[in-house]
Amino acid sequence: FSAGPTHVRLGSAARPVIVGGDALTVIAGPCSVEGEAMLLETAHAVRAAGAVALRGGAFKPRTSPYAFQGLGREALVMLAEARARTGLPVVTEVMDPRLVELVAEHADVLQIGARNMQNFALLSEVGRVQRPVLLKRGPSATIAELLMAAEYVMAQGNRDVILCERGIKGWDPATRNTFDVAAVPVLKAETHLPVLVDPSHAAGRADLVPALSCAALAAGADGLIIEVHPSPAEARSDGPQSLDLPAFDALMARLRPFAAAA
Ligand code: PEP
Numbered sequence: 302f303s304a305g306p307t308h309v310r311l312g313s314a315a316r317p318v319i320v321g322g323d324a325l326t327v328i329a330g331p332c333s334v335e336g337e338a339m340l341l342e343t344a345h346a347v348r349a350a351g352a353v354a355l356r357g358g359a360f361k362p363r364t365s366p367y368a369f370q371g372l373g374r375e376a377l378v379m380l381a382e383a384r385a386r387t388g389l390p391v392v393t394e395v396m397d398p399r400l401v402e403l404v405a406e407h408a409d410v411l412q413i414g415a416r417n418m419q420n421f422a423l424l425s426e427v428g429r430v431q432r433p434v435l436l437k438r439g440p441s442a443t444i445a446e447l448l449m450a451a452e453y454v455m456a457q458g459n460r461d462v463i464l465c466e467r468g469i470k471g472w473d474p475a476t477r478n479t480f481d482v483a484a485v486p487v488l489k490a491e492t493h494l495p496v497l498v499d500p501s502h503a504a505g506r507a508d509l510v511p512a513l514s515c516a517a518l519a520a521g522a523d524g525l526i527i528e529v530h531p532s533p534a535e536a537r538s539d540g541p542q543s544l545d546l547p548a549f550d551a552l553m554a555r556l557r558p559f560a561a562a563a
Pocket residue numbers: 332358362413414415416437467499502
């Protein structure tokens with residue numbers, strides 16, 4: 302039980318980022334960390350535009366085993382370097398319970414990907430480390446199942462869980478997933494945990510990301526996690542849904558009224 306909303310603190314005690322408080326939290330960065338130069342370029346640009354944390358995949362949960370799987374440990378080192386250069390806390394996915402400690406040594410936030418939302422061994426493992434967890438809703442998971450997945454993390458002692466709606470399986474290929482906008486007010490009513498929305502994976506199309514971002518914030522989300530790439534056409538994963546740097550900057554300007562209202 303909690304008397305009010307849970308505030309999850311990311312990053313250093315000296316310059317913390319609070320998720321679930323008064324300020325909107327925008328996390329941005331590439332789907333995959335593809336190299337040091339592109340990561341640093343993106344990190345500096347998203348920080349300048351107003352993002353408060355950097356995302357970047359090191360271990361990628363690709364549908365095909367023949368697709369780019371991420372740069373792994375090398376990418377973790379690049380993320381830590383990007384944090385050192387920009388001061389932005391970094392968010393990255395961990396897929397393997399055996400790698401939780403390693404990822405926690407490099408990252409500020411452990412992302413549990415949608416496909417692993419009910420990987421109970423992984424949930425318990427991230428529950429045992431002192432790092433906030435960004436828990437994404439499974440592509441076919443109910444809200445009740447998402448909340449029980451969060452319980453698996455918290456049951457081990459880690460109370461710093463951030464929920465993320467990223468779209469659920471639908472039948473219409475016009476979008477990659479169906480953004481369940483109602484999940485936001487349902488989650489806000491049923492839990493004290495912060496709620497973020499990932500409009501990039503919901504839409505699967507960069508042109509829809511601004512509208513879904515506005516919808517998420519209008520529905521009461523505490524913030525957004527958005528894919529941004531300096532050259533989306535050349536991205537090694539999720540290029541079609543990634544904003545380029547000017548588009549992200551323009552989106553942040555468009556979101557300013559929501560920040561003022563929060
Ligand atoms: C991602 O954030 O790049 C990702 C793979 O997200 P999801 O687990 O929501 O598909």
